[in-house]
Amino acid sequence: MIPFLDLKAQYASIKDELDAAVLKVLASTQYILGEEVAAFEREFASYCGTRHAIAVNTGTSGLHLALLAAGIGPEDEVITIPFTFVATVSAICYTGARPVFVDVDPVTLTMDPAKLEAAITPRTKAIMPVHLYGQMADMAAIMEIAGRHGVPVIEDACQAHGAEYLGRRAGSIGLSGCFSFYPGKNLGACGEGGIVVTNDDQHMKTIRMLRDWGQEQRYHHTLKGFNYRMDGIQGAILRVKLRHLDGWTDARRQRARHYSALLAGPSRIRTPVEVPGRRHVYHVYAIRAHDRDGLQRALQAEGIQTGLHYPIPVHLQKAHLDLGYGAGDFPVSEAAAREVLSLPIYPEMTIRQVEQVVAAVEQEVYVG
Structure with missing residues (x-):
């Protein structure tokens, strides 16, 4: 039999590194966030060519928080594509906004910029292209249209770890980019995980608060937030895998x-x-x-x-x-x-x- 994916083979190839990383976290007792997650954030931001990365518990959570931090809420519209995993659309719905679809390009199956402008209305508050199957959408055309209308772009890069567009890494072109570390991804956790990358300082600060109950400091809840934190063990595992x-x-x-x-x-x-x-x-x-x-x-x-x-x-x-x-x-x-x-x-x-x-x-x- 030829499997669709062979995670056992991947684990076998890096078993000693992974086992040591997990045992280190167990000994440290830093099970939620902690130094391993903070180190992974720095390393993944560097990998993507962004100033910041904020680790969360799933890619869906990353999309949700990136939208919230961009000010998306009820009565707003977010443009995306219908040919994607449902999490793209669910994250929009979580904010109370309405997903608005445009069709995909017949060659790449990513957002068709030729159909984008006609979908923009006064209620459009974000555009979320999906970098499908590992190839980025036509970001130059999308960013040009978004810029003319003053609308931020949030990249759904959950399938595009390390993909590039004219030399720039996925996640580094829009206001923010969101990645999933579901086990089957190119960079997969041993469980669930996600991250948001951005060059915007305020966007980063808001997402950091939102992922941890809206706290600016412990027990000081500035925002109505969520429990979207990454586990320390997943941070350590992802640091090992990122090197490969x-x-x-x-x-x-x-x-x-x-x-x-x-x-x-x-x-x-x-x-x-x-x-x-x-x-x-x-x-x-x-x-x-x-x-x-x-x-x-x-x-x-x-x-x-x-x-x-x-x-x-x-x-x-x-x-x-x-x-x-x-x-x-x-x-x-x-x-x-x-x-x-x-x-x-x-x-x-x-x-x-x-x-x-x-x-x-x-x-x-x-x-x-």
Whole structure:
């Protein structure tokens, strides 16, 4: 069997480092925040090229607090895309604001800037592009439009650790950028975790208070806050893993290049496009196939695990039908939801395994 992801292999490769880091936290008894989390914040901010990083308990919490710190609340509108994980939209809803969708670009499946301006209204208070699958959205175009309208941009970079746009790291271009450290991410915790990066001092200060019950100092609650703090153990684990992230990213990119070279032939398969000037970090390697479900079943029969990211766009999810959208409103997102299939990709995957997956895909495409 070829798994979609192999976290056991990753753990085995750094077991001694991780075990030592966890034991150090246990001995220190700094279980919530503490020195390991503070050190990770400094190191991750440096990695992203920002002045500040504020560690939280999940990527969703990061999105929520970044929006609140930007002043988003009831009666406001936040523009994002429907082809994303539901957490993007949920974070907007948590603030009381209304999510407003624009369709995605048919090549990158990230926010289509050509559709953005028409969605801006007097109630628009933020724009939240999603750096999907490990490739950044067209930030120059988005920032230009946002700047003309005086609207802040908050980057959903939860799938884009280390991705770049014209040499700038994900999270460093907008007012803030938010990352998830869910275990399956390119930089994953051994549990849950998230972070917000920013260059804005006041934004940083507000998020730091909001994550810890709104405290400016202990028992002095300046804001109505939340318990969104990162565990000390996760901070220590992420410090270890961050040291390996560039090597892991290079391995992902190598396997993605091998996939793309081998899959260049089948006309019924479309492979990911890495746009010039954007460094794709391949959180997932998502192909497109007209008979996506049939291909997935055929690969499963060959012992190859795959993923669906994402089979139902958010505007068609039952939980969000109250937003008033319907089928046909965002045709590019809806087509992608029917066609996208994520193939296995992870740093420990062998080139031989990549070739086995490709052989199975070609068997189904040409013969199936």
